Amino acid sequence: MKLLMIGGGGREHALIRKLKESPRVETIYCAPGNGGISRDAQCVAISAMDIDSVVAFSKENQIDLVFVAPDDPLAAGMVDALEAAGIRAFGPSKLAAEIESSKVFSKNLMKKYGIPTARYEVFDAPETALSYILEQNAWPAVIKADGLALGKGVVIAQNEAEARDALHSMMEDKIFGESGSRVVVEEFLTGPEVSVLAFTDGETVRPMVSSMDHKRAYDGDKGPNTGGMGTISPNPYYTAEIAKRCMEEIFLPTVRAMQQEGRPFKGCLYFGLMLTPNGPKVIEYNSRFGDPETQVVLPRLKTPLIEIVEAVVNGTLAQQEIEWEDNACACVVMASGGYPKSYPKGLEITGLDDNGQIPGVTVYHAGTSYKDGKFFTAGGRVLGVTACGNTLAAALQKAYDGVHRIHFEGAHYRKDIGHK
Numbered sequence: 001m002k003l004l005m006i007g008g009g010g011r012e013h014a015l016i017r018k019l020k021e022s023p024r025v026e027t028i029y030c031a032p033g034n035g036g037i038s039r040d041a042q043c044v045a046i047s048a049m050d051i052d053s054v055v056a057f058s059k060e061n062q063i064d065l066v067f068v069a070p071d072d073p074l075a076a077g078m079v080d081a082l083e084a085a086g087i088r089a090f091g092p093s094k095l096a097a098e099i100e101s102s103k104v105f106s107k108n109l110m111k112k113y114g115i116p117t118a119r120y121e122v123f124d125a126p127e128t129a130l131s132y133i134l135e136q137n138a139w140p141a142v143i144k145a146d147g148l149a150l151g152k153g154v155v156i157a158q159n160e161a162e163a164r165d166a167l168h169s170m171m172e173d174k175i176f177g178e179s180g181s182r183v184v185v186e187e188f189l190t191g192p193e194v195s196v197l198a199f200t201d202g203e204t205v206r207p208m209v210s211s212m213d214h215k216r217a218y219d220g221d222k223g224p225n226t227g228g229m230g231t232i233s234p235n236p237y238y239t240a241e242i243a244k245r246c247m248e249e250i251f252l253p254t255v256r257a258m259q260q261e262g263r264p265f266k267g268c269l270y271f272g273l274m275l276t277p278n279g280p281k282v283i284e285y286n287s288r289f290g291d292p293e294t295q296v297v298l299p300r301l302k303t304p305l306i307e308i309v310e311a312v313v314n315g316t317l318a319q320q321e322i323e324w325e326d327n328a329c330a331c332v333v334m335a336s337g338g339y340p341k342s343y344p345k346g347l348e349i350t351g352l353d354d355n356g357q358i359p360g361v362t363v364y365h366a367g368t369s370y371k372d373g374k375f376f377t378a379g380g381r382v383l384g385v386t387a388c389g390n391t392l393a394a395a396l397q398k399a400y401d402g403v404h405r406i407h408f409e410g411a412h413y414r415k416d417i418g419h420k
């Protein structure tokens with residue numbers, strides 16, 4: 001098979017590594033990829049948002065299957081365009097991807113189908129949003145931009161001034177463009193967070209092993225939100241009993257709801273959950289594999305990924321066997337100094353071999369370039385240093401051993417991944 005991966009981060013690197021394990025996969029192209037990915041796949045200089053070029057490339061090169069990994073091209077309808085051109089694709093249609101690209105859509109869906117989530121109201125003007133927040137007088141207040149906002153569209157406002165500020169910058173200054181034309185104001189929930197990725201072909205849903213992200217930039221969950229500074233799998237809070245409840249109250253009802261709405265979801269559906277004192281609730285849905293959740297979930301998959309991907313695309317997931325290792329996995333993200341704000345690029349990374357790896361651990365490249373046998377930083381999140389072990393402690397030890405052998409100027413990573 002000839003595959004084309006869309007995207008160029010650590011998630012895509014992990015997907016490519018896993019897909020390559022199958023002898024049936026002959027060639028993998030990646031658009032646009034990155035330095036590390038170029039050691040595992042053939043990178044092509046096409047932007048992940050360039051739908052026309054992706055369709056044209058797939059036709060010219062007789063691609064058997066295109067894997068659309070990031071949220072933006074899914075929300076823009078890349079899968080619809082590929083299918084219209086007769087090319088098989090993994091990922092939801094534009095309509096189904098709205099479960100991530102519109103918080104208003106996803107909140108209304110949950111309300112309509114009784115799926116547990118935080119209480120909320122939708123607003124299209126800052127004044128009415130603010131009066132509602134003041135009326136509720138329950139702090140903190142959670143304010144979310146309706147559309148995609150690079151993971152930065154959620155503000156937890158502690159007081160009136162912060163709420164006013166957030167509404168002003170989203171709705172008037174339009175810092176997220178049209179994504180902030182509408183906002184969701186919702187109840188603040190508490191409890192451990194769990195990420196569950198699930199394969200679904202629109203009818204059957206098969207959850208993967210659970211994981212825990214670390215979204216804040218600094219140790220002790222301090223500092224600004226990031227795309228994710230590290231992950232562990234399994235999530236220690238996610239017991240078998242909670243998993244059963246989530247299947248019955250959240251996963252199945254969501255997949256059925258999407259089907260009823262005429263938007264069957266095919267691909268990977270990501271459930272961002274909070275285990276509240278009143279049971280598990282949905283914080284958010286994503287229409288794709290999580291990053292860096294994928295980096296700790298896929299190494300634990302025993303079944304060839306390509307078989308599951310094809311079962312999703314063909315609508316035969318119910319008959320597909322899916323087996324997992326009974327182990328643990330940890331990923332520590334090494335980021336550029338300054339991330340998630342501004343940071344330098346082009347700094348040399350030392351400690352990696354010519355394939356961008358070190359012995360005993362797997363290094364997924366998120367933001368690197370490659371030239372003449374050397375790797376350089378090229379993004380905010382640079383590397384996801386990942387290891388599996390019989391226990392979480394063993395996996396973490398190995399991953400941190402790896403981190404200590406890699407160097408670049410200003411490298412920043414959290415030292416407390418998995419400590420909670």
Ligand code: AMP
Pocket residue numbers: 118142151153154186187188189190193215272283284
């Ligand atoms: P989201 O982008 O929707 O996942 O939100 C980013 C982060 O904000 C989540 O991972 C939570 O930590 C936090 N968050 C979002 N919604 C709520 C809520 N209703 N209550 C408490 N925390 C929340």
Ligand code: GLY
Pocket residue numbers: 151213227228286289290291292293
């Ligand atoms: N790690 C969170 C996300 O992929 O959205």
